Amino acid sequence: xxxxxxxxxxxxxxxxxxxxxxxxxxxxxxxxxxxxxxxxxxxxxxxxxxxxxxxxxxxxxxxxxxxxxxxxxxxxxxxxxxxxxxxxxxxxxxxxxxxxxxxxxxxxxxxxxxxxxxxxxxxxxxxxxxxxxxxxxxxxxxxxxxxxxxxxxxxxxxxxxxxxxxxxxxxxxxxxxxxxxxxxxxxxxxxxxxxxxxxxxxxxxxxxxxxxxxxxxxxxxxxxxxxxxxxxxxxxxxxxxxxxxxxxxxxxxxxxxxxxxxxxxxxxxxxxxxxxx
Amino acid sequence: xxxxxxxxxxxxxxxxxxxxxxxxxxxxxxxxxxxxxxxxxxxxxxxxxxxxxxxxxxxxxxxxxxxxxxxxxxxxxxxxxxxxxxxxxxxxxxxxxxxxxxxxxxxxxxxxxxxxxxxxxxxxxxxxxxxxxxxxxxxxxxxxxxxxxxxxxxxxxxxxxxxxxxxxxxxxxxxxxxxxxxxxxxxxxxxxxxxxxxxxxxxxxxxxxxxxxxxxxxxxxxxxxxxxxxxxxxxxxxxxxxxxxxxxxxxxxxxxxxxxxxxxx
Amino acid sequence: xxxxxxxxxxxxxxxxxxxxxxxxxxxxxxxxxxxxxxxxxxxxxxxxxxxxxxxxxxxxxxxxxxxxxxxxxxxxxxxxxxxxxxxxxxxxxxxxxxxxxxxxxxxxxxxxxxxxxxxxxxxxxxxxxxxxxxxxxxxxxxxxxxxxxxxxxxxxxxxxxxxxxxxxxxxxxxxxxxxxxxxxxxxxxxxxxxxxxxxxxxxxxxxxxxxxxxxxxxxxxxxxxxxxxxxxxxxxxxxxxxxxxxxxxxxxxxxxxxxxxxxxxxxxxxxxxxxxxxxxxxxxxxxxxxxxxxxxxxxxxxxxxxxxxxxxxxxxxxxxxxxxxxxxxxxxxxxxxxxxxxxxxxxxxxxxxxxxx
Numbered sequence: 001x002x003x004x005x006x007x008x009x010x011x012x013x014x015x016x017x018x019x020x021x022x023x024x025x026x027x028x029x030x031x032x033x034x035x036x037x038x039x040x041x042x043x044x045x046x047x048x049x050x051x052x053x054x055x056x057x058x059x060x061x062x063x064x065x066x067x068x069x070x071x072x073x074x075x076x077x078x079x080x081x082x083x084x085x086x087x088x089x090x091x092x093x094x095x096x097x098x099x100x101x102x103x104x105x106x107x108x109x110x111x112x113x114x115x116x117x118x119x120x121x122x123x124x125x126x127x128x129x130x131x132x133x134x135x136x137x138x139x140x141x142x143x144x145x146x147x148x149x150x151x152x153x154x155x156x157x158x159x160x161x162x163x164x165x166x167x168x169x170x171x172x173x174x175x176x177x178x179x180x181x182x183x184x185x186x187x188x189x190x191x192x193x194x195x196x197x198x199x200x201x202x203x204x205x206x207x208x209x210x211x212x213x214x215x216x217x218x219x220x221x222x223x224x225x226x227x228x229x230x231x232x233x234x235x236x237x238x239x240x241x242x243x244x245x246x247x248x249x250x251x252x253x254x255x256x257x258x259x260x261x262x263x264x265x266x267x268x269x270x271x272x273x274x275x276x277x
Numbered sequence: 278x279x280x281x282x283x284x285x286x287x288x289x290x291x292x293x294x295x296x297x298x299x300x301x302x303x304x305x306x307x308x309x310x311x312x313x314x315x316x317x318x319x320x321x322x323x324x325x326x327x328x329x330x331x332x333x334x335x336x337x338x339x340x341x342x343x344x345x346x347x348x349x350x351x352x353x354x355x356x357x358x359x360x361x362x363x364x365x366x367x368x369x370x371x372x373x374x375x376x377x378x379x380x381x382x383x384x385x386x387x388x389x390x391x392x393x394x395x396x397x398x399x400x401x402x403x404x405x406x407x408x409x410x411x412x413x414x415x416x417x418x419x420x421x422x423x424x425x426x427x428x429x430x431x432x433x434x435x436x437x438x439x440x441x442x443x444x445x446x447x448x449x450x451x452x453x454x455x456x457x458x459x460x461x462x463x464x465x466x467x468x469x470x471x472x473x474x475x476x477x478x479x480x481x482x483x484x485x486x487x488x489x490x491x492x493x494x495x496x497x498x499x500x501x502x503x504x505x506x507x508x509x510x511x512x513x514x515x516x517x518x519x520x521x522x523x524x525x526x527x528x529x530x531x532x533x534x535x536x537x538x539x540x541x542x
Numbered sequence: 543x544x545x546x547x548x549x550x551x552x553x554x555x556x557x558x559x560x561x562x563x564x565x566x567x568x569x570x571x572x573x574x575x576x577x578x579x580x581x582x583x584x585x586x587x588x589x590x591x592x593x594x595x596x597x598x599x600x601x602x603x604x605x606x607x608x609x610x611x612x613x614x615x616x617x618x619x620x621x622x623x624x625x626x627x628x629x630x631x632x633x634x635x636x637x638x639x640x641x642x643x644x645x646x647x648x649x650x651x652x653x654x655x656x657x658x659x660x661x662x663x664x665x666x667x668x669x670x671x672x673x674x675x676x677x678x679x680x681x682x683x684x685x686x687x688x689x690x691x692x693x694x695x696x697x698x699x700x701x702x703x704x705x706x707x708x709x710x711x712x713x714x715x716x717x718x719x720x721x722x723x724x725x726x727x728x729x730x731x732x733x734x735x736x737x738x739x740x741x742x743x744x745x746x747x748x749x750x751x752x753x754x755x756x757x758x759x760x761x762x763x764x765x766x767x768x769x770x771x772x773x774x775x776x777x778x779x780x781x782x783x784x785x786x787x788x789x790x791x792x793x794x795x796x797x798x799x800x801x802x803x804x805x806x807x808x809x810x811x812x813x814x815x816x817x818x819x820x821x822x823x824x825x826x827x828x829x830x831x832x833x834x835x836x837x838x839x840x841x842x843x844x845x846x847x848x849x850x851x852x853x854x855x856x857x858x859x860x861x862x863x864x865x866x867x868x869x870x871x872x873x874x875x876x877x878x879x880x881x882x883x884x885x886x887x888x889x890x891x892x893x894x895x896x897x898x899x
Contacts, residue, residue, distance in 0.1 A: 006363040177687075
């Protein structure tokens with residue numbers, strides 16, 4: 001398939017990427033560093049330091065770190081069961097993956113989150129059920145906890161998928177070898193499975209952390225619109241106050257955090273191919 | 278014991294993932310508009326669905342945007358992946374890096390950046406802007422699903438086809454194309470699913486009067502969701518479920534081919 | 543060779559409807575080099591994995607040193623395994639790979655360092671301690687896999703087709719290496735392979751398996767010279783397998799000609815299978831042989847010529863150092879001692895019958 005002309009076939013995509021990926025990003029920078037009159041300013045960036053904005057940013061960081069941690073804890077056992085490391089589920093594993101990833105996406109995610117709103121309501125289905133079992137009621141709707149719940153619900157699949165892929169790449173005999181050399185299950189996990197599946201874990205972390213950090217929907221729907229995350233602030237600047245300059249400036253700050261998180265993860269993951277879904 | 282724990286864990290996760298689905302299906306048969314109360318069983322939301330032209334229009338928009346954007350993205354992405362396979366390492370890496378931007382960047386940033394682009398060039402927001410935005414975030418899925426296929430493709434098969442007298446064009450469509458087809462197909466399906474489920478980017482690139490299902494639902498959040506939406510998403514969900522079951526339980530070509538391949542060993 | 547170290551009692555194992563092992567009985571002595579030999583799917587690897595603890599048999603017991611270890615976890619067994627394709631830990635250096643088992647056992651650093659040195663010396667890779675596994679060749683990785691297993695001082699080393707991924711020359715070198723290691727360590731080796739030459743070269747005892755049954759257990763000489771059935775004869779080396787009739791003791795009829803042999807006790811006029819190794823077929827002048835034939839094909843093999851001779855409707859495979867061109871009319875002679883008589887299986891089932899020693 002070596003043909004020196006084939007590479008020119010990339011022209012349509014290169015043009016597309018220039019117009020719709022590169023230029024728009026430059027736009028964000030342009031608006032972020034100018035004021036309404038078009039003059040250069042850094043006030044849109046420094047605006048992050050105001051109490052309202054920094055609070056939204058720190059809360060978003062805090063909640064998305066918690067959700068990411070919960071996703072890791074939930075996804076690892078699940079990925080172990082669904083990868084070839086868990087022996088029993090057999091040929092059905094691919095089907096399980098479809099039911100975890102593809103099918104839920106066909107029910108609109110706004111509606112799914114709204115459904116959780118109803119389920120988590122103080123007098124909702126879950127609390128009626130807990131009441132039936134004489135357990136204390138969950139009072140989490142419209143609190144940061146509900147937002148974390150929604151983030152975990154929406155982004156858990158994006159942790160599971162790269163983990164399963166990474167675990168499937170581990171030769172089952174490598175795990176057998178660790179057992180054979182005397183390691184118990186915990187030692188085998190910590191010394192062999194975890195380090196060997198690290199690339200998957202890292203890309204799972206980026207795929208959960210970034211959308212959690214930047215979401216405005218989950219906080220809107222489950223946080224009762226009183227809890228503002230950085231995503232909500234940016235969204236409002238664009239759609240309600242039409243202050244594109246400030247919105248862009250805050251987006252640049254957000255992108256800095258995204259870039260830092262990606263750089264941090266590439267330090268762990270030398271093989272960037274693991275990032276692909 | 279271990280087996281039981283594994284099964285139990287799977288069941289818990291599935292309940293977690295599917296509880297909202299079940300809830301929405303229940304809502305779609307609820308005779309009141311309120312989500313808090315059960316007002317008896319009804320089909321009226323399903324019946325009303327087909328007379329609600331604004332929902333039908335949003336559905337048509339959603340489906341046509343998904344289909345068009347996936348087709349165009351698949352075409353551009355596949356050609357780009359082919360070309361990138363023949364590029365020097367540096368230019369390939371740069372282009373791959375650019376491709377990763379929409380995948381890794383926050384959706385909200387992608388959304389506002391495209392919004393600013395259209396504002397800057399005074400392009401009227403509407404159906405076309407949504408379509409362009411969807412194509413943009415879909416192309417990376419195609420490239421990332423076709424590229425690995427090309428990487429593992431045995432270069433000799435293309436040469437063998439040439440050796441056996443096929444011209445480059447024929448050689449490509451007869452031997453290379455079938456080999457990367459599964460990658461193209463899964464890229465396309467990924468695009469279609471992503472496009473259907475997208476809200477954030479559509480939210481920033483749509484114009485007044487043009488809605489997809491997502492944006493229509495979002496607009497209803499404050500005043501209460503029209504239960505016809507539950508009915509519609511139940512219908513979509515059940516359709517996809519049935520399709521999935523059909524695909525999974527009818528023997529496909531790959532499976533039929535297998536025994537032959539084994540014999541050849 | 544000492545006492546019985548491992549005994550497998552009535553081991554059965556199936557996956558779904560596929561029976562892999564059926565009522566297998568086998569014992570392995572201390573300090574023995576025992577090879578499980580058979581075609582793929584014969585159950586040899588499953589047997590090994592049951593001993594290693596990676597599979598649990600459906601029925602039957604594994605006795606190790608007098609104790610029932612059937613359901614003991616692999617990390618608690620005094621055996622170590624050298625896996626197919628090595629299964630080295632790619633995220634660790636060679637030294638860390640070798641130290642793995644010892645660190646788990648919380649040995650002192652000095653002890654571990656000592657052991658690493660000793661093991662690397664034993665496998666002739668002294669300078670590789672700080673390399674990563676991916677930078678080593680297949681043969682080197684294989685030696686590290688062995689080093690990693692033996693530092694734990696197992697009583698038994700299990701080897702699952704360890705040489706399968708290596709090329710021919712390296713494979714032959716490694717065979718000598720393994721014999722040397724086995725002698726230096728003085729432990730039991732259980733070796734799984736489908737390569738009959740490997741089995742013949744290295745083993746004290748060969749267990750020939752097919753379709754989940756043991757076909758024959760014996761020394762390499764024993765297995766080669768006196769195969770007990772057609773499967774063993776066919777699987778071990780090239781051979782001419784001809785059906786015949788045992789007229790009476792020491793006289794067999796094959797291809798309508800009576801041949802003197804040395805086997806007794808098969809009964810009178812009993813149908814049998816006869817095995818004659820190609821190197822035991824003597825080609826002589828046409829009328830000096832027991833039967834007459836004509837050379838139909840010839841290939842030069844280096845140490846000998848491989849010829850096909852058509853005689854009385856059977857194509858004989860003959861290895862000979864002297865050349866008889868295609869078309870030559872020859873006589874075929876076989877020393878009575880080299881005619882091996884085997885019972886004919888009466889049914890498909892019996893062909894794969896469990897044989898115990």
